[in-house]
Amino acid sequence: MISSFVITGFLGVGKTTMLTHSLKEYFPDKNIAIIVNEFGDIGVDSTIFKNVHSEVLEISEGCICCQLSEEFESGVQEIIQKYKPDILFVETSGASEPFPIYYSLHTLGIVVEGVICVIDSKNYNNYSNEDIFKYQIGGSNILVLNKCDLISEGEVDAIEQEIRAIKEQYNIKNTMTGVPIFKNYYFVHTSHGKLGREIFEDISLGEIKNLDDVEEVVRSSNPLISKTIYIKQTIFERFDTFISSLPKNIYRAKGIVKLGDIEDTMIVNSSFGDVHYDRYDGEIKSSFLVLIGKDIEETIVELEKKFDFVNIPKFTLKG
Ligand SMILES: Nc1nc2c(ncn2[C@@H]2O[C@H](COP(=O)(O)OP(=O)(O)OP(=O)(O)O)[C@@H](O)[C@H]2O)c(=O)[nH]1
Ligand SMILES: [Mg+2]
Known part of the structure; x- marks a missing residue:
């Protein structure tokens, strides 16, 4: 069973x-x-x-x-x-x-x-x-x-x-x-x-x-949205400044990144501004982050303007 x-x-x-x-x-x-x-x-x-x-x-x-x-x-x-x-x-x-x-x-x-x-x-x-x-x-x-x-x-x-x-x-x-x-x-x-x-x-x-x-429990609207961004080549200090200063309407960010001056590939986690890095043992094609929050579309465009290593893709590829 x-x-x-x-x-x-x-x-x-x-x-x-x-x-x-x-x-x-x-x-x-x-x-x-x-x-x-x-x-x-x-x-x-x-x-x-x-x-x-x-x-x-x-x-x-x-x-x-x-x-x-x-x-x-x-x-x-x-x-x-x-x-x-x-x-x-x-x-x-x-x-x-x-x-x-x-x-x-x-x-x-x-x-x-x-x-x-x-x-x-x-x-x-x-x-x-x-x-x-x-x-x-x-x-x-x-x-x-x-x-x-x-x-x-x-x-x-x-x-x-x-x-x-x-x-x-x-x-x-x-x-x-x-x-x-x-x-x-x-x-x-x-x-x-x-x-x-x-x-x-x-x-x-x-x-x-x-x-x-039991009452019908499936609720309809869900205002939370997610958006994937890619991170072009950069160094840890710049990336850390970026992730540590995410606007408050981005509740959650997570992804896998390889930064120029760090040997390990890292899993990055941010929940409500608490940032944490862990070593990742596998390989990745590109560094990426999934951002989740409310009304985040414009916020992300602003981030792309402010940080030159942030790249908003037209399409996201699986894997
Ligand atoms: N200080 C501290 N950090 C924790 C604790 N539990 C989890 N974390 C950290 O919180 C972050 C998010 O943890 P996850 O386990 O990925 O959370 P999750 O609920 O699975 O997240 P989603 O699947 O994205 O909703 C990571 O950076 C963890 O290391 C805890 O008890 N104390
Ligand atoms: Mg999880």
């Missing part, structure tokens, strides 16, 4: 970090498959996952966050047939909610052990007003307060209280009975997604009845 976990949470909160950490730590002997639905037209997470281990299927942007699509369901079936995984993990895009994915796995006969919502404690106030964040809370049963290394314990406790109130309001309920579909939910405080083993062993959503009576 295949079991599964759905990993949700807003942009850049630490979903991929949590998953790569847990896979290495807890499942070295299991056959793992990952489905990742990333926002943006070039997948960074799927590249990272392939670097760790396990089989990865990348689903194109928009697919699982809009209509629960055939692409997701046929993707799940394909990955099961090909790799016969023991456990399937689905990382949803930061701009989508988990319930439609949960529902789809359930209808495919796959046991969902948990829907894990990762929350960025440090940047919580930057995105806590976003509707999608509230639906992510409402559709999850394991709430992980991540990045606790960056704020005090008191602040984390205050965020937990706020999230409990959101959970009450947005909890997914059966429309006929008004009863929440997840019996319980759990809070975990952590850094770098280091969860205890018990999260993957002891928590089960249990039997859920009358899923058909």
